[in-house]
Amino acid sequence: MRRIFPTPVASVSVEAAYGVARSRIKTGASSEPTSRPLSRPTIGLCMVMSLDGSTVVQGNSRALSGDADRSILIGLRSLADVIVVGSSTVRIDDYGPPSRKDLRVAVVSRTGNIDLTTPLFTSGAGFLIIPEDAPEPSNPTVTCIRAGHGSVDFAAAMNQLDGTFIQLEGGPGLNASMAHADLIDEINLTISPNIAANNQPRLLSEATPILKRFTLSHILEEEGFLFLRYTRNRN
Template identity: 30%
Template sequence: MTVLPPAIADLSDDDLLELYSAGARAPWLRVNFVTTLDGSASASGTTGPLGGPDDLRVFDLLRRMADVVLVAAGTVRDEGYGPMVLHDADVAWRREHGMPDHPVFAIVSGALSLDPASRVFTEPPVRPIVLTSSTAAGSSQAAALSRVADVVPCSDPSEPDGVNAAVLRDELVARGLGRIHCEGGPSFLGTLVAADLVDELALTIDPSLEGGAGPRITRGSSPDLRRMRAAHVLRGEGDVLLTRYLRER
């Protein structure tokens, strides 16, 4: 006997939006990742080969619901991010729900190793935010970036050279960006896990074996297990599984 979860192809976008918003309340920090069966967060160095069209469908819908898309600078570079621009259908939905046309793009960079001339900063529909350390926020690179983005120091007062995850989250919430959608990468997710700030993990499981040295979805040190509960499991094209887990608090 074969027992499989419901097919995502049988669900409308409205159905999926209801599933992925159930139980979420602002402030809310959602993390979205893809992994292979053997635990790799990438194939040949990027996530592109993993997940397929249904993962992309959910990816777009999660951005649609977000106030801010949060990404570490290394992932922005590795995945070739451009400006944060949504599809027309997503913009129309946001307008109907009283939201700005596009979410804010927030980039985490302790070293400010970002190019102010990149398309991320020269072509966005909404001015991006760069979240950095208090020390870096006073640098000449910060001054250059401040012409194209809001540069926000997010350090604990006792550690001015580091980016504190809780301070970062609070800075976004204070700006009215309470529905936070994080897209990586592994080191940053490790920081969020250690700080116990992850409210939700939307995890796509690609039915493949990477078999190499790809990273896990999270990297770092956390003293405790963070228990999650399953909210749903859906089956996509090619037996991809799209799961949603909520933090047990």
């Protein structure tokens, strides 16, 4: 993997490209613009999309991904304290327990109507983010974070999560809700060298029109895939 920007480097590791950036933000040593309020963890969106903007081909993102993209996903997960993901994405991509035992997965659902007998939940890794008025889950041992009425109050929910870095993994509806609440502090975006030419979801869907400024931090390339990292500019 080579770095194109900011300083061209012929070969760079995922750990060097992403781990150093994350550790510098955690220690406050980064020179990047302030990306988040200090009252909550940093939230980073990690997604892959086609050249024409699709995040899904035939129901999931696997056809758009590649070895380097998966390495970056794994690398960012190794730095995360919590993964936040929508219930539909969990079902479609068959999320299981993370390989890292202390990494937890927060599954967002408006109704709480989700299968809690899967290994993700029976392992203790998965927990729910649901509205305060959602029914009690079918498995009382599953942890719930409740925020909002009728729908999830994402700002309140994120303030209840422990740690310093949350990895947001979609889908597009959840991404849109988080963006509308101005909760996305960085975007780690893979541009796949494919076009999809379909009506599948884009990076954000069903969002009220918004305009938020991000600052480009790096561009990496491998086998035609581009890996872009942007941080939210709140200055």
